[in-house]
Amino acid sequence: MEDLLTVELTFSEYHIIFPRIIITILLILGAMIVFRYFYKRVKQGSSKKREFSFFMANYDKSKLFGSAILLFLYPFMMELLGFLISTILFMFVITLLFIGKVQKKALFTSLTNALATTFVVWYVFGQVFDITLP
Amino acid sequence: MELIGILSPMSIMLCFLGVxxxxxxxxxxxxxxxxxIAIFLPITYALDMIDSIGLLIGLYVGGIxxxxxxxxxxxxPGTPSSLCTTFDGYPMTQNGQGEKALKVGITASVIGGLLSLTILYFFAPLLASVAIDFSSVEKFLIIIFALTIIASISKGSLLVGMFSGILGVFISLIGTFADNNEMRLIPPGLEDQLVYGFSLLPVLIGLFAIGQMLIEAEEGMKPATHQNIELNKGEKSKFKFRVFKNQIVNLCRSSVLGTFIGILPGVGGSAASITxxxxxxxxxxxxGNFGKGEPEGLIASESANNGLTGGALIPLLSLGIPGDSTTAILIGAFLLQGxxxxxxxxxxxxxxxxxxxxxxxxxxxxxxxxxFFSIRYFAxxxxxxxxxxxxxIIVMCAVGSYAINNGVMFDVWTLLLFGLAGYIFMKIGIQIPPFLIGFILGAQCEKYFIDSLKGSGGDLTIFFTNGPVxxxxxxxxxxxxxxxxxxxxxxxxxxTREAA
Known part of the structure; x- marks a missing residue:
């Protein structure tokens, strides 16, 4: 950079000019947010500490983490078992998890939901619209 | 009839289905x-442009x-844009006028929608004809303007809104810069997958659908409590078009307001309906009757949020800049078709x-x-x-992401990554709409910036001296x-006044 209002342009460096500017702005904004946060805390004094909790009160641990883990496993299953089997399994388990209790009715609902969705998605996407499935 | 000539029977059917x-x-x-729209976008991959437009517009109007x-x-509120509908709509239901309220809302909606599309029809070509002469300097500044507005109206603070938008721009820069074919910002080990950066669609669906799913899972997926609602109580509660007799000014004002708020980039339906x-x-x-079940308020809110549909399409179709997050996804549909x-x-x-x-x-x-005719079932x-x-929804998202580039498993991972990111963003206060618009416009923003500098030989003052526009x-x-x-x-x- 020659001075503040001129940017040196070199063909081989075109790709890093803009990212550099963006990163600089991000850092400045980030620093301002952090500064403002601490400024507010100091101003309010330590007597009134603002509690920040990431999760809401009484959040549903099993449903949140369960669905996150299932989501993570699903792509692996698709690569291993193919679309049909893995989707039926995934749908069954996740519907059951969301209902939250193992009863005859819940099992039945989950199974119906799993089979119906998998078949409809497979038929509509894969057969009618000819879209590649995993 | 011209309608049949332009829209094929297939697209009419898809529009119906979309609604x-x-x-x-x-x-x-x-x-x-x-x-x-995000979930159904992958299906449009297999359709003609005109058919997919039918489907997506149907989804848009129906969804709002x-x-x-x-x-x-x-x-x-089923969507943020119907926030003010609750103010007078729900009291009407409590008075046993549920069906009347629904029908008033539906009629106001259709009038708002039709008025705004008239404005779209005349205004978009006009704006486009002005914008045709813009050089890369003006195009760059329009994008900056769009990002500023989005940041400034987003909930929470301006600083965080701007941070969210710039973060979106930053993520969009990952990959290759087309001018000199050099890669940048790619984490080591992912060069093969990220040569062209993250795909737009999995990012969109992840942020909106998967992030929301995780939030709902955290809340325990509680169903809406079932109440016995009496939709229609007595002769006085019947819907008659006479309700609209003195409301023509209100209808027009609210629809036009909704449309013009829709034109401002990033300002969503909730702002339209509140204004x-x-x-x-x-x-x-x-x-004094507002908030106690006054049809007038219901009419204002519903005609404004449907007025938004035409308004938000104006900057999209004339400048290439989405008016809200929904039209941002419509950009994806156009890009899919090249x-x-x-x-x-x-x-x-x-x-x-x-x-x-x-x-x-x-x-x-x-x-x-x-x-109008089957509201009892929709209820x-x-x-x-x-x-x-x-x-x-999860399965459809996964299938859609996988299919979008003809079978790339990395896109499914992108979906999950941004789903998780969307969840964390909502928790720590990063605004998703500015982030999204930044992500969509980031690459263009860079291109116009570099092009402007090429024209000026690196002189940054070009952004201030390039004419009155x-x-x-x-x-x-x-x-x-x-x-x-x-x-x-x-x-x-x-x-502070309220606290004191």
């Missing part, structure tokens, strides 16, 4: 028109309109342009017919349990920032 599905999505609290059902019946509602209240002869939206879109694609207009007319009419949708819907845009940018700071100060003052 139906859109209404269902809009009716289920927590699901939005944006989500509906469906939000009034839970707003009126349950006091929960129209407060205007209607201050002009009304009986402002069509670039911008000032040249209307002159070079006249058939597509009239297709969009006809699809909007059709979608509004279909929406009205479907909802039941609000009780579909979420534990059935969300698993279906550039200066006008700077004025707008500064005005948007000043408004945000002023508004922020005012709401803080109010807070």
């Amino acid at each position: 139906l599905i859109g209404i269902i999505f809009g009716s289920i609290p927590g699901m939005t028109a944006t989500m509906a 309109s469906g939000g009034l059902v839970p707003a009126i019946l349950l006091n929960i 129209a509602y407060s205007q209607a209240k201050s002009f009304s002869k009986k402002p 069509i670039e939206v911008g000032p040249l879109f209307i002159p070079t694609n006249p058939d597509l342009w009239s297709g969009i207009i006809f699809a909007l007319i059709l979608a509004n009419i279909v929406m009205f017919a479907l909802m 039941k949708i609000v009780y579909i349990p979420k534990y059935i819907i969300f698993p279906i 550039a200066i006008g845009l700077w004025v707008l940018i500064i005005a948007a920032l000043a408004y945000a700071i002023f508004d922020n100060l005012r709401s803080k003052k109010n807070e």
Whole structure:
């Protein structure tokens, strides 16, 4: 950079000019947010500490983490078992998890939901619209 | 008839289907028109452009309109844009006038939608013809203006809003810069997968659908409480078109307000409905009735949020800049078909342009017919349990992401990564709409920036000296920032006054 209002342009460096500017702005904004946060805390004094909790009160641990883990496993299953089997399994388990209790009715609902969705998605996407499935 | 010539029977059918599905999505609290379009985008990959336009416009109109059902019946806005519908709609339901409220809302919606599309029809080509002469300097400044507005009206602070938008730009820069074919910002080990950066669609669906799913899972997927609602009580509660007799000014004002708020990039439906509602209240002869079941308020809110649909399409089709997050996803649909939206879109694609207009007319009419005559059945949708819907959505998201580039498993990982990111963003206060618009416009923003500098030999003053349009845009940018700071100060003052 020659001075503040001129940017040196070199063909081989075109790709890093803009990212550099963006990163600089991000850092400045980030620093301002952090500064403002601490400024507010100091101003309010330590007597009134603002509690920040990431999760809401009484959040549903099993449903949140369960669905996150299932989501993570699903792509692996698709690569291993193919679309049909893995989707039926995934749908069954996740519907059951969301209902939250193992009863005859819940099992039945989950199974119906799993089979119906998998078949409809497979038929509509894969057969009618000819879209590649995993 | 010209309608049949431009829209094929297939696209008419898809538009019909789109409206139906859109209404269902809009009716289920927590699901939005944006989500509906994002999920159905992959299907359009296999369709002609005109057919996919039919489907997507149908989803858009249906999704925005469906939000009034839970707003009126349950006091929960089905989409953010029907927030003010709850103010007068729910009290009407409590008075046993549920069906009347729904029908008033539906009629106001269709009028708002049709008025706004008239404005779209005349205004978009005009704006495009001005924008055609813009150089890369003006195009760069328009994008900066869009990002500033989005940041300044986003909930929370201006700083965080700007941070979110710039973060979106940053993520969009990952990959290769087309001018000199050099890669940058790619984490080591992922060079093969990220040569072209993250795909747009999995990022969109992840942020909107998967992030929302995780939030709902955290809340335990509780179904809406089932109440016995009496939809129609007595002769006085019957819906008659006479309700609208003295409301023509209100209808027109709210629709036009909704449309023009829609034009401002990034300002969503909730702002449109709030503005129209407060205007209607201050002009009304009986402002005291507002909030107690006054059809006038309902009409303002619903005609404004449907007015938004036409308005948000104006900057999209004339400048290539999305008016809200839903139209941001529509950009994805055009890109899938290899069509670039911008000032040249209307002159070079006249058939597509009239297709969009006809699809909007059709979608509004279909929406009205479907909802007006079978509202009693749609009223039941609000009780579909979420534990059935969300698993279906996840599978459709995964299939869609996988299919979008013809079978790339990395896109499914992108979907999950941004789903998780969306969840964390909502928790730590990073705003998703500015992030998304930044992500979509980031690459273009860089291209215009570098092109401008190439023209000036690296001189940054080019952004200030390139003629009156550039200066006008700077004025707008500064005005948007000043408004945000002023508004922020005012709401803080109010807070301290209330606290004291």
